[in-house]
Amino acid sequence: MTSNNSDASTNTDTSSASSVTSSLGPLDLEKGQGTKEQSIEEIVASLGDTVGKTRVDNPKMSATGVDVFYADKQAIFGVDLDIANNEVISMIGPSGCGKSTLLRCLNRMNDTIPICKVTGELTLDGEDIYGRDTDPVLLRARVGMVFQKPNPFPKSIYENVAYGPRLHGLSRNKSELDDIVITSLRKAGIFEEVKDRLDAPGTGLSGGQQQRLCIARTIACSPEVILMDEPCSALDPIATAKIEELINELSENYAIAIVTHSMQQAARVSQRTAYFHLGKLVEVGHTADIFTNPRHELTEKYITGRFG
């Protein structure tokens, strides 16, 4: 459960376009309406252990026994999860179930929220990312993030993409930087649309283009993992289709974790799916299995749109 001033992205799920989520209506189990602190923990305890295989053979990142607290409210309860190389894993679940919070733990974006506390072990290539030697700044260059709302900087398209490489000194001269920018824009499938106006402000693009620009900006830092927090929730179906296609292409080179409210999207883009409920990872498995043959009762209720 997130506190009011903490993480906007986990609270603003109402805007997400998925008809499935909205049809769920006010969930009895969701978010306990603030007074049932004790009952939430009881429910969480009653959920039992995660169903399905949390580990993979070639983990890029892995979480073990992760608890997250906002002040004294616990948002995530003992999550174990692996993110594999060259794989898309989608995280689904009702609003406030902690999926965005977990995502933000993976590149330590939660550090920017003073009241947030993370315990448990999170590793990238076997290295503890909350360890004493890990620099969150370098970590974030390796684990890129795309946000819910497109947030291009109020700079030119070129400057938006060049921002990361400049920070990290990835280019030795102007022509190398040009190469990085063009390659990133091309990988993000937006180069053809903007090649004539690289000097135009990035904020002047359409919503879908802005989001692809943000993806290009993330790719330009040559990350190993890309985290996407509901990247399509502010976009129309056509722009969404483009981004999903892009995610498919990117999964050849990157490990991708995507939070989404659209179960169709999760089914379309991901190889594995994780279902969260009240801060607990309820079930994880191959996407096809989760959607055709869910093993946990809650998962089934959620994906069929009948809740409680």
Place this chain on the structure above:
Amino acid sequence: MFVAAYWIGRSKATGMRNLATKAQPLHSLPRYYGYQMLIWCAVPAITVFALWMGLESTVLTKLVKLSLPDEIRNLPGGEFNLIINDIKNIAVGNISQSQSDPIRTTAAADYSINLGFSKWARAVVVLVAGLLGAYFGYKRITYSARARIFVEKVIMIFLITCSCLAILTTVGIVLSVLFESLRFFDKVPFSDFAFGLHWSPQTSIRADQVGSSGSFGAVPIFAGTLLISAIAMLVAVPFGLMSAIYLAEYATPRVRAWVKPLLEILAGIPTVVYGFFAALTVAPMIRGFGESIGLSVASESALAAGLVMGIMIIPFVSSLSDDVITAVPQSMRDGSLGLGATKSETIRKVVIPAALPGVVGGILLAVSRAIGETMIVVMAAGLAANLTINPLEAVTTVTVQIVTLLTGDQAFDSPKTLAAFALGLMLFVTTLILNVIALRTVRKYREQYE
């Protein structure tokens, strides 16, 4: 009466609404009919009242004048006005009657009778106007009357009038300064004023007086103004901006809750206090320090005034910058941090550019304040119009000169006094140009977020 008009209009409309049919609905909500009637009642009443107040004294004076004997009526303007004033003062009892001659006493008695009559007549006329208006407004409450649209229009007109008032006042001030300045430029050529390098506004009252040269070269005092303002900005901009960044980005809410009001207290200290702080504490300190490293420092120096003024305007920069920095959306910071930028890189490359227009707005406000500041300079920088860029010498500023020009015993149309208006005009034009330049620059470099 106004309240009654509102209630009558409203209750009539409510009654009508209860009788309204589908075919003939009431156009607006009843309270709008109430407002409409209130407006019809209030506008004529207030207009009549204002007109009456405006014309009353003219009419009454005319009446007094008619009743006076011819020899007084034919006196020249100045003396006649004196007598009229006497009469009015007697009428309200400021001067005791025993000291006055009988003509004035009778005139005063007439005057006070007329005044009393005027008061009654005014009340009656205003009341009648209001009632007539209300009656007319009452008649206009019909099913098809579009009261809501009428009320909205009146509100808009009212708001436009208010904003015009501010603009008209400004125009009025500028014009009056402009005409006085033109009178000044009749006596002193404009080129001498704008480009002259020597400022010594002493003109002679008697022809044989010493120091009657009267030289009006404004360059030294403008240079002084710019020098002191520049020193002040050198202090205020870095300190203000840095503290704003700290408060907005780094400080915990508790620190912020304490530090921000404390900083803003600086803006609340009277400038006189800053002035003697500058003159009695800072200036001697600077002189002592200067002498210890072998520089000659005037006891009243531009540096002392500028430093203290800089401290004074820190809150203008910091408070406004703090507000705009806080207003930059968190998603901008997230985006930058998510790409692996450090906090300071994020602030430097994303937050500050996005907040630039507001920051420059704060700085402009601070500059205007610095240029307009008088008290600190009077006390700490002196009155000598030296043309220098050495901050250790005494200089003087435009505002200080305006004060000294207007506080002496001088004929009001002497060049010395009129020079104050010319200086005011120049100052106004200078700040205007500065503002325009700054706004243009910002428009070029701003990075707009939606």
